Amino acid sequence: MTTPARPAAFVRRPSPRLSEGLVTHIERSDDVDPDLALTQWQGYVDALRAAGYTTVEVDPAPDCPDSVFVEDAMVVAGDLAVVTAPGAPSRQPETDGARAAAVAAGLTVVDLTDAPVEGTIALDGGDVLKVGDTAYVGVGGRTTEAGAQALAHHLATVGRTVVPVQIRKTLHLKSQVTALPDGTVVGYEPLVDDPAAWPSFLAVPEPEGAHVVVLGGQTVLMSDQAPQSAQLFRDRGWEVVAVPIGEFVKLEGCVTCLSVRLHDTD
Numbered sequence: 001m002t003t004p005a006r007p008a009a010f011v012r013r014p015s016p017r018l019s020e021g022l023v024t025h026i027e028r029s030d031d032v033d034p035d036l037a038l039t040q041w042q043g044y045v046d047a048l049r050a051a052g053y054t055t056v057e058v059d060p061a062p063d064c065p066d067s068v069f070v071e072d073a074m075v076v077a078g079d080l081a082v083v084t085a086p087g088a089p090s091r092q093p094e095t096d097g098a099r100a101a102a103v104a105a106g107l108t109v110v111d112l113t114d115a116p117v118e119g120t121i122a123l124d125g126g127d128v129l130k131v132g133d134t135a136y137v138g139v140g141g142r143t144t145e146a147g148a149q150a151l152a153h154h155l156a157t158v159g160r161t162v163v164p165v166q167i168r169k170t171l172h173l174k175s176q177v178t179a180l181p182d183g184t185v186v187g188y189e190p191l192v193d194d195p196a197a198w199p200s201f202l203a204v205p206e207p208e209g210a211h212v213v214v215l216g217g218q219t220v221l222m223s224d225q226a227p228q229s230a231q232l233f234r235d236r237g238w239e240v241v242a243v244p245i246g247e248f249v250k251l252e253g254c255v256t257c258l259s260v261r262l263h264d265t266d
């Protein structure tokens with residue numbers, strides 16, 4: 001019997017300029033603590049490792065305040081890494097390090113913009129929610145229609161289908177919904193554009209309960225600021241690992257955006 005390969009995840013150390021990161025749908029906080037952010041980031045990385053992940057550090061980008069949100073720079077499906085075209089100009093330099101890390105990891109690497117699509121191609125990885133062979137792509141914030149079409153072009157090569165979803169209420173699609181291991185989509189209803197659009201939707205009682213990272217098997221990783229949602233998930237049979245990520249939430253981040261998991265669910 002062969003030993004299954006350990007799952008892997010890309011992470012990126014926070015920039016010392018984290019407090020200058022973008023905020024769009026929330027008030028800017030004046031008390032982002034870079035030391036606490038680094039401690040929380042290390043705790044998040046440790047939680048991935050404790051769940052059996054090998055973590056691979058993308059080279060830091062100290063001049064890019066939002067670079068810790070590495071998920072936005074790359075979409076991985078199977079062995080394919082699509083280097084994104086971030087919708088915010090200040091985040092576009094983040095993709096060079098992401099591309100280098102994906103090449104070094106031996107993935108097949110393509111650029112999102114290298115697709116036969118008309119119009120402005122922009123897409124953040126935070127807008128891509130993978131559930132089975134479907135990638136739901138949030139359009140309307142950082143991601144354009146052309147960006148979703150370009151991703152569809154690339155993901156078709158690995159047998160994935162893109163379903164565009166219009167978003168208005170949050171920065172990214174995965175700021176409003178993510179999926180449990182069985183594909184149930186979870187979201188905090190006041191921030192979900194259209195709960196009825198999801199085939200299987202579970203409302204959670206806290207905003208931060210909407211964000212889960214599937215760690216494989218029965219386990220999800222989430223913020224420690226959503227204890228009632230965590231209990232709801234436990235009651236449904238899932239194991240929950242909860243971590244403090246408050247300094248990143250102040251910059252409109254969540255658990256999903258702090259890593260790129262090299263497996264097919266989010």
Ligand SMILES: NC(=O)NCCC[C@H](N)C(=O)O
Binds near residue numbers: 024071091127172
């Ligand atoms: N995928 C994510 O949820 N990314 C969070 C990005 C937050 C960052 N401050 C931004 O506005 O781009």
